[in-house]
Amino acid sequence: MKKFDLNIEQVLENWEVFHALRExxxxxxxxxxxxxxKEIRIECESEGKWRIRDYGRGLQHIHFTQNENQEKLTHPNLIGRFGVGLKDAMATFDRHDVGVExxxxxxxxTLGKSSKYTxxxxxxxxAYIEPPVDEIFEGTEFVLTNISETDIEKAxxxxxxxxGEEILSTVQYGQILQKHEDEANIYINGVKVATEEDFLFSYNITSLTKAMKKELNRERTNVGRTAYSSRVKQxxxxxxxxxxxxxxxxxLNRFTEGDLPIELTWKDVAIHSCKILNARENVVFMTPSQIMRHGSMIDDIDGSDFQIITIPENLSDSLSDMKDDAGRPIRNLETFxxxxxxxxxxxEVSLQSLSKEELERWRKRDEILNMVGPxxxxxxxVKLVESIDFAFDQVETLGLWQRDSGTILVARSQLKSLDSLAGTLLHERAHASSGRPDVDRGxxxxxxxxxGRLAADQIKRHKMVITPDEMSASKDVDSDVNAKKKKVSSFFERLFG
Structure with missing residues (x-):
């Protein structure tokens, strides 16, 4: 039997058994x-006795020396690099009375205490070294006693x-993983080095930066965010x-609730995500203030196959002049x-195709439009059309003001009554004279x-007033509203005789 002095000068006092098992x-x-x-094996032989085996080249006494492993340093996807993990593990096992073979x-x-040479x-x-039990043994097997299943699971x-974390995406710098429960895990080449509460995903970094190599300590724990955030961004x-x-x-759509993950506080990541989604999905990016001001447009979007994505004002400004990977502008309110x-x-509808009643109502269009002033x-x-069709619209459009051409379009369906025609014409005239869209203050x-003008004129010409007695005669709100509707519904019919 030969004795190999492990010569451990610094003992990691805070290491537990599971830290040694990790190594x-x-x-x-x-x-x-x-x-x-082939894949490694971790098996329980009996209570407290576990075997950990690989099928590689086999452990040698030289592996107990403290020296950075050049083979591992030059390989991009390995865990170890310090050359001291095995010695640290042996010292930890000894301190916790774990049997090692x-x-x-x-x-x-095996391990034992002996006097230092001379x-x-x-x-x-x-390390006590004896001849091999099996000279053709494949790989290396650690036989550990006084090990709990809890320690194995922790390791x-x-x-x-x-x-068990699901890999969602793999790129040249690493992998995006599905976060479990409330904590995101940060792995480096498959070993956890940190946890994050406010990340949306977990990450496995497989390409290390110089800063990460410098920060990655012997314990591989509590690595600071500054060390890996740049790689996560990439x-x-x-x-x-x-x-x-x-x-x-x-x-990002929930940012107004104050629930924004760290990844989306990085502006370049938020912009990239919006650009990719814009190229692949039917989305419209809008700010909360735009949603408040443009209710009718929101209805149009909701009635289509498009999804509204709510974004902060500063992100909207950055996206306004950008294009996605397909070369298309980012779809905001204006581009939509x-x-x-x-x-x-x-x-357009030919007047010859109209019925007598439709034609009579259509001829009153100018009179209706001038009711509220020149x-x-x-x-x-003003054009009469069979229907007003938009590729994205799933709701019938009854009228439309076209600012560029100075044209009001009216769907033929509005000739069913003077009420419908007049309501649509005056609605579109209001768009024209105000220059504002639906559900806008202007x-x-x-x-x-x-x-107000029409009501005042009606009162003067026809004395159409709902008296207090009529109001009190109605016993419920619905009846009251119906009473008003009956008086107002024939307003335009009576107005034009």
Whole structure:
């Protein structure tokens, strides 16, 4: 038997058994990658006794020396790099009374305390090396006693391989993972180094920056966000998977609730996500203030196959002049309105095709439009069309003011009564004279003024008043409203005889 002095000068006092197990598992996984051998095994032989085995080249006494492993340093996807993990693990096992036996074709290794060479009064931890039990043994097997299943599970949870976390996307810098429960995990080459409460995803970084290599300490725990945030950003900026984009943008859509993940506080990531989604999905990006001001447009969007994505004002400003990967402008309120206008189609109605009643009502259009004052100069033409069709619209459009051409379009269906025709014509005139869209304060004010003029004129000409007695005679609100409707419904019929 030979004795190999482990010569451990610094003991990691805060390490628990599961930390030591992490090092053994990490070395086994690295050997699996380096040798392209079959998967490692972690098995319980009996209560408190566990075996951890890889199928690589086999442990040798040289592996107990403290030296950075050049083979591991030059390989991009390995866990280890310090050359001290095995020694740290041995010291931790010894401190916690864990029995250790290591088997490989190069020997049988156990632990024990012996005096330091030429210094009989100094006792240090040694590896005792004996001839191999099996000279053709494949790989390395650690036989550990006094190990609890809890320690094994704690150790396994430090590895992506055993975490059960779903890989959502893989790019050259790493992987985006589905976050479990309330904490996101940050892995480096499959080993957990940090947790984040406010991240949307977990991440596995497989390409390390110089800063990360510097920050990655022997313990591989509590690595600061500054060390890995730049790589996480690059992973997100390289990512184009629709599923992750939807999750990001859905989170962005909830920013008004104050529930914004860290990833979307990085403006370049938010912009990238919006650009990718714009190229692939029917979305319209709007700010909360736009949603408040443009209620009618919201109705149009909701009635189509488009989804509204709510974004902050500063992000909207940045997106306004950008194009997505397909070369299309980012669809905001203005571009959506342009697309709607460009999709307009209609067919004018021949007056000869109208019935006598329809023709009589249509001939009153100018009289109706002038009821609230002289026709605005911006209105140049009024057209009767079979229908007003938009590619995105699932609701019938009854009338339309076209500012560019100075034209009011009226659907033929509005000739069913003077009420319908007059209501549509005056509605579109209000758009023309106010220059404002539906559910806009300026438009509502204009329409209110029209109603006021018409009501005053009606009172003067026909004395159409709902008296207090009529109001009190109705016993419920519905009956009261119906009473008003009966008086108002024939307003235009009586007005034009």
């Amino acid at each position: 053994i598992i990490a070395n086994a996984l690295d050997e699996q990658v380096l040798t392209q051998s 290591i088997l490989s074709k190069h020997g049988r290794f 210094f009989d009064d100094v006792m240090t931890l040694h 396994k949870r430090l590895f992506l391989l055993f975490s 992973i997100l900026l390289e990512n184009k998977e629709s599923s992750t984009m939807h999750l990001l943008v859905d989170s 309105a342009e697309e709607v206008r460009d999709s307009l189609s209609y067919q 026709m605005p100069d911006c209105i140049l033409e 438009f509502e004010s204009e329409l209110t003024e029209y109603i």
